[in-house]
Amino acid sequence: MFKRITHEDWAAIIPILSFACLFTVFLLTTLRALRMKPEERDRLAALANDTTQLPQTPDHE
Known part of the structure; x- marks a missing residue:
């Protein structure tokens, strides 16, 4: 059954x-983090965790 399947080398x-x-x-990512x-x-x-930069939005009811 699988003899009909031919795999090319490329x-x-x-x-x-x-x-x-x-x-x-x-x-590259690991090296960048280490350096x-x-x-x-x-x-x-x-x-x-930085919440000081978030814009203040009004509470929605």
Whole structure:
């Protein structure tokens, strides 16, 4: 049944290229995070909890 399925040699390159792209993005992101200054790291870490920058909206009833 599966003898009719033929795999081309060039199709094996697609998973390898996908993995290489993903690994490159991961590596660059990790290196950027490791090289970040402590002040910048603390500022970015506080962004999720920073409520002083939010605009004040009236309460909706």
